[in-house]
Amino acid sequence: SKAKLFDEKTDVKTTFKDVAGLEGAKEEIQEIVEFLKNPEKYTNLGGKIPKGALLVGPPGTGKTLLAKAVAGEAQVPFFSLSGSDFVEMFVGVGASRVRDLFKQAKEKSPSIIFIDEIDAVGRARGKNNISGGNDERENTLNQLLTEMDGFGSNSNVIVLAATNRADVLDKALMRAGRFDRQIFVDLPDVRERAEIFKVHLAPLKKVEGLDLDFLAKQTPGFSGADIANVCNEAALIAARNNKTAVDKQDFLDAVDRIVGGLEKKNKIIT
Ligand code: ATP
DSSP, rough: OOOOOOOSSSSOOGGGSSOOOOOHHHHHHHHHHHHHHHHHHHTTTTTTOOEEEEESTTTTHHHHHHHHHHHHHHHHOOEEEEEEHHHSOTTTEEEHHHHHHHHHHHOOOOOEEETTTTTTHHTTTSSSSOSSSSSSSHHHHHHHHHHHHHEEEOOOOOOEESSSSSBBBBBGGGGGTTSSSEEOOOOOHHHHHHHHHHHHTTSSOOTOOOHHHHHHTOOOOOOHHHHHHHHHHHHHHHHHOOOSBBBBHHHHHHHHHHHHHHHHOOOOOO
């Protein structure tokens, strides 16, 4: 059986409204939405649409969410895969899967390819390889570079890739005409955390008058993913205590639990 390499979504509902904070990153990536919505507007004047952008930042800060929102805003198909999936592949398969992916994305263009954890495949070549450039990961990386160079600027496929280790990436990936733009996606500050709470509190049945700023102040260093976790955990804690609405104490208990989990680097399952 053929392992599934990439995921294709044609009707993405995620938009910038789902991405709290990250104003700078949203502003920068808005340009890519414009290119995808109306490529001719740019190419008619002789401009070349960028082929790729790298989303750089710590885990759980919304890189995947932001990439998906670009597809939702532009109403284009979203092809996604994880760099670590390549690494698990059998010899010779990684490169052909990359070809496959680009072929399909081109057929459905304008479209987005999103590569999560690109560092798994995009680490600098020849570092752990004394025999010199003949391993599967390098073949896959070379194929990725070939594909990005090969499709013309009018193919209307934009490749977004995420990493928290831009420093280990092969410099060839960052060359002009490849991932030549970097967009930073940082941990949220206290104001942004309040906005992220607002998004993830919305679907919960909760008491009136919960103070977002208070919650934001209780969660220094939390990522958006951690905050989403807190909100879900708070609802479970409230339910376990047979409450009909999630209250402030449930959130504080959830924060404690997440902090405990972060300290142990090991999530507690109840
Ligand atoms: P990783 O590097 O671990 O892949 P990531 O940066 O891609 O992480 P996401 O997968 O986008 O992070 O975030 C995980 C979840 O956390 C999202 O689906 C969302 O629920 C929540 N989240 C993260 N950042 C935000 C944000 N800025 N606004 C709202 N929700 C967020």
